[in-house]
Amino acid sequence: MSVSYYTAEGLQKLKDELNHLQTHGRTDIAKQIAEARDKGDLSENAEYDAAKDAQGLLELKIAKLEVVVGNARVIDESQIDTSKASILSTVKIKNKKNGMEVKYTLVAEEEADLKAAKISVKSPFGKGLLGKKVGETAIIEAPAGNVEFEILEIGLA
DSSP states (O other), X not given: OOOEEEOHHHHXXXXXXXXXXXXXXXXXXXXHHHHHHTTSOXXXXXXXXXHHHHHHHHHHHHXXXXXXXXXXXEOOGGGOOTTSOOXXXXXXXXXXXXXXXXXXXXEOGGGOBGGGTEEETTSHHHHHHTTOOTTOEEEEEETTEEEEEEEEEEEEO
């Protein structure tokens, strides 16, 4: 896995989630397994099997989060080049077809939140905006076909 860049707040959320899963998540699963084990024969105990499956999924999620956190880097906002769209840039764009204007902040995949106008740099929209400068046209692949957007402004969040 490659290095991913995050805001300090975004990385802290990932670390908090990892810590929660490692402590509370594991404790809860251990309790479920113990309760299921107390109910008798393990060979025909669906509750035990379900708890063991849940444990496996939890450990997989923990392992993936450990890799993400291990490869995460905090972005120094003073080093961001606002002459072109990049991660942590806030980009104001205008749909050339209908004239609608919107602002999005480009973020790492795990920080994406459309309600907060944060889109992933790995999404089709994010990929289409990356590297564009003010005045340029970004062509975004949408399910209904390509949509053209004019880059109006680039700044920091």
